[in-house]
Amino acid sequence: MKLLGTPASPYVWKVRISFEEKHIPYDYVFAPPADPNSGVSQYNPLGKIPVLVCNDEKCIYDSSVIVEYLDEFGSTPKLIPESFEDRIQVKRWQALGDGIVDSAVLISRDQRQPSAMRQSAEWYPNQQKKIDAGLATMERDLGCRTFCHGNTFTLADITCGVALGYLDRALPNLEWQNLFPGLSRHAERLSERASFRNTLPPPR
Ligand SMILES: N[C@@H](CCC(=O)N[C@@H](CS)C(=O)NCC(=O)O)C(=O)O
Numbered sequence: 065m066k067l068l069g070t071p072a073s074p075y076v077w078k079v080r081i082s083f084e085e086k087h088i089p090y091d092y093v094f095a096p097p098a099d100p101n102s103g104v105s106q107y108n109p110l111g112k113i114p115v116l117v118c119n120d121e122k123c124i125y126d127s128s129v130i131v132e133y134l135d136e137f138g139s140t141p142k143l144i145p146e147s148f149e150d151r152i153q154v155k156r157w158q159a160l161g162d163g164i165v166d167s168a169v170l171i172s173r174d175q176r177q178p179s180a181m182r183q184s185a186e187w188y189p190n191q192q193k194k195i196d197a198g199l200a201t202m203e204r205d206l207g208c209r210t211f212c213h214g215n216t217f218t219l220a221d222i223t224c225g226v227a228l229g230y231l232d233r234a235l236p237n238l239e240w241q242n243l244f245p246g247l248s249r250h251a252e253r254l255s256e257r258a259s260f261r262n263t264l265p266p267p268r
Contacts (some may be wrong), residue, residue, distance in 0.1 A: 084259035161223030
């Protein structure tokens with residue numbers, strides 16, 4: 065199996081952590097989506113990374129579908145629980161984490177634009193509000209627990225950790241740690257896991 069992606073993409077990071085947690089071997093191919101020679105559009109009509117190209121040349125995207133695919137391989141640990149209620153809650157955490165990342169990617173991209181090309185003044189607070197409300201919900205739902213959902217590590221923890229790690233890299237001035245001490249402790253715990261350490265994107 066080969067995974068097309070770049071170290072800067074938080075969605076690729078999420079998939080790479082999942083590969084590590086499942087102990088599944090894979091080839092990681094550096095493939096910037098904007099480079100027409102990267103092959104990304106050939107495998108994903110949407111031209112986005114990550115893309116998983118299986119040994120039978122089947123192509124899988126986006127990150128949530130890839131993780132679900134990987135979760136069927138190997139026995140433990142199960143990243144997405146079997147039971148309906150648990151599965152839905154873990155996927156809700158994923159939606160929250162990915163949603164925070166979506167807004168952070170948009171803001172970070174906009175901040176790198178020349179001022180004449182930047183979004184309007186109303187646009188920015190709207191994206192920021194999604195991040196703030198998303199973090200507040202995560203903080204509340206995590207409470208004092210060790211894992212985002214249930215008593216074991218799941219995809220909920222991966223997506224939460226990726227969102228927090230990505231905020232640190234892409235929007236370092238946000239300083240969310242003091243406002244959300246539970247999330248801050250969880251980010252610390254997650255950063256000590258081998259899967260997070262072995263795949264940590266390089267600093268910008
Ligand atoms: N929902 C998708 C998002 C993927 C995504 O937006 N990837 C970005 C890189 S961070 C990308 O490939 N952008 C190129 C483009 O939109 O043309 C997922 O979870 O895989």
